[in-house]
Amino acid sequence: MEFGLVGKPNVGKSTFFAAATLVDAEIASYPFTTIDANRGVTYVRSPCPHTELGKQCNPVNSKCDDGTRMIPVQAIDVAGLVAGAHKGRGRGNQFLDDLRQASVLVHVVDASGETDGEGNLVGVGAHDPREDVGFLEDEIAYWIKGILDRGWDKVSKQIELTHNRTEIALQERLAGLGVTQGDMHQVLNGLGLPEKVSKWTPDQLMELSREVRKVSKPILIAANKADKAPPEMLQSLMDLDDEMVIPTSAECELALRRADKAGLIDYHPGEADFEIKDPSALSGAQTKGLESIRTCMANMGGTGVQKVIEKAVFDMLDSIVVYPVEDETHWASKKGHLLPDAYLVRRGATARDLAYVIHSEFGEKFIRAVNARTRRVVGADYELQENDIVKIVWGG
Ligand SMILES: Nc1nc2c(ncn2[C@@H]2O[C@H](COP(=O)(O)OP(=O)(O)OP(=O)(O)O)[C@@H](O)[C@H]2O)c(=O)[nH]1
Ligand SMILES: [Mg+2]
Incomplete structure (x- = not known):
């Protein structure tokens, strides 16, 4: 993040x-x-679940300051x-x-x-x-429009020729900005632009860029x-x-x-x-x-x-903190590190989404997850909750 x-x-x-x-x-x-x-790392705070166990955690990807987990986020100036x-x-x-x-x-x-x-x-x-x-x-909207404009004549004609769905083609073009297909769907639905993409006017492209700015930045x-x-x-x-x-x-x-x-x-x-x-x-x-x-x-x-x-991080991006573990009984890694990692995910993210965040292979070969608090097995679509401690089972 x-x-x-x-x-x-x-x-x-x-x-x-x-x-x-x-x-x-x-x-x-x-x-x-x-x-x-300039690029660097800063931290956001969240109460660390180690206090519930009464044992000190052993953070690896984050830090813990007297019961407050400090989770890294990247900053750029x-x-x-x-x-x-x-x-x-x-x-x-x-x-x-x-x-x-x-x-x-x-x-x-x-x-x-x-x-x-x-x-x-x-x-x-x-x-x-x-x-x-x-x-x-x-x-910021002009900058996004600048990205859309690059080779637009060719791109817009290609979208029409291949009968590719506009929202997918545009999303792919703006994926580098963190725009998802869901975002693009929402933006295009709200705007009601003409179906023929090559007929979009510069003003309409600017309107689109403004809406993309709202969802992505x-x-x-x-x-x-x-x-x-x-x-x-x-x-x-x-x-x-x-x-x-x-x-x-x-x-x-x-x-x-x-x-x-x-x-x-x-x-x-x-x-x-x-x-x-x-x-x-x-x-x-x-x-x-x-x-x-x-x-x-x-x-x-x-x-x-x-x-x-x-x-x-928490309000505008609606992020929650989750703790993946390998040993669901002890809330630990295989090596015995208690609550080693804390990850920020967007509210609504699923167990499989978390698996992908940890490693793409975990996501692809996801089998099931275990909610370490309840010890219940949950599926790929399980919606993660704030401060969840989750074991991901994968393989193949
Ligand atoms: N009083 C006061 N001065 C500040 C504050 N933040 C920055 N400054 C001063 O404002 C000036 C500009 O600070 P920079 O951090 O270089 O500003 P910048 O926005 O990065 O500037 P550019 O890189 O030139 O765009 C410096 O003299 C800082 O010491 C603040 O919160 N209070
Ligand atoms: Mg500066």
């Missing part, structure tokens, strides 16, 4: 990325600091995108190809208003961040630099959609994660406070910096970074 960080230049995408992954990404207060994409990128403005939109695999986008917006539409510094409060919200949906907004945003400016941004706009301070989160890594503080991402380990080990400036972060977190209920990641 992967999420992409997008937005205009100089808003804090790389700071958010670095905070989430602790990968060293270049950060600077001018536009287009990032040119090539790309160059800044400006309005008109599809016409070549700024760095264009070709670099969005790096986001093909991303199943959800986090739109980082500068809630402080200190950057103009191109990302140049103009002073806190000088630019209305609400103006930056709408353009992204358009630019849902967008969540991080109202970043909330630590220095004028309160009424931040509020006006949240008023656009208080479900989809989450205030963040990527800078505070980065400082906290680095201080935690350096052993100076005890901080668990997502929490609203932290503990200074040994106050006498800190310089005056460090203490002052940390205390101002603490005040900011108290106002915001945390830095918002972990909240954004988890909202994207």
Whole structure:
């Protein structure tokens, strides 16, 4: 599972990325600091079932922090995108190809208003961040249209000649974006485009691209630099959609994660406070910096970074956590590792889907599964439930 960080230049995408992954990404207060994409791993939290057994787990593909399972997700940070990128403005939109695999986008917006539409510094409060919200949906749709447009004349005629079903042909073309046949069916049904594909107008292709964007790249907004945003400016941004706009301070989160890594503080991402380990080990400036972060977190209920990641993964993508095991009696691997792996799957995924996630051969040669909590045998179509522990039996 992967999420992409997008937005205009100089808003804090790389700071958010670095905070989430602790990968060293270049950060600077001018536009287009990032040119090539940064990739890294971050984690989402879920209560670990090992607590039900009263025994410590032995995670392999994930981590466990005192009863909280940390499940990896990929993060990708790309160059800044400006309005008109599809016409070549700024760095264009070709670099969005790096986001093909991303199943959800986090739109980082500068809630402080200190950057103009191109990302140049103009002073806190000088630019209305609400103006930056709408353009992204358009630019992502133009990018998708660009992918559809490549060789479209030939492709559209071929679809008609082979009497191939339009939804299958288009889905195959957009499979790299994570578009499924079900998605394509839904999109085409909703649009009611003419049957003759080669007669579709550029406007109709754009309409199609917009709908494909909605199903394949849902967008969540991080109202970043909330630590220095004028309160009424931040509020006006949240008023656009208080479900989809989450205030963040990527800078505070980065400082906290680095201080935690350096052993100076005890901080668990997502929490609203932290503990200074040994106050006498800190310089005056460090203490002052940390205390101002603490005040900011108290106002915001945390830095918002972990909240954004988890909202994207659990709410927008509707993911659940499942634990495949080989030994259903002991919830362990063959080697005796307790609850070694945790996987994120979309709600509605079946036992066979999980088998495919683990290994394509497991999916192909799926025989049955066992729900390790109930010890009941379940079939390929069994719909996985949150925190399920499942043994997959395969062979052939
Ligand atoms: N006060 C404050 N400053 C921030 C925050 N996040 C980022 N910044 C600052 O904003 C500037 C830009 O940060 P970057 O992370 O490089 O921004 P970007 O969006 O990746 O920029 P480009 O790669 O140029 O598109 C830097 O000076 C950061 O220190 C934040 O939450 N609060
Ligand atoms: Mg950057």
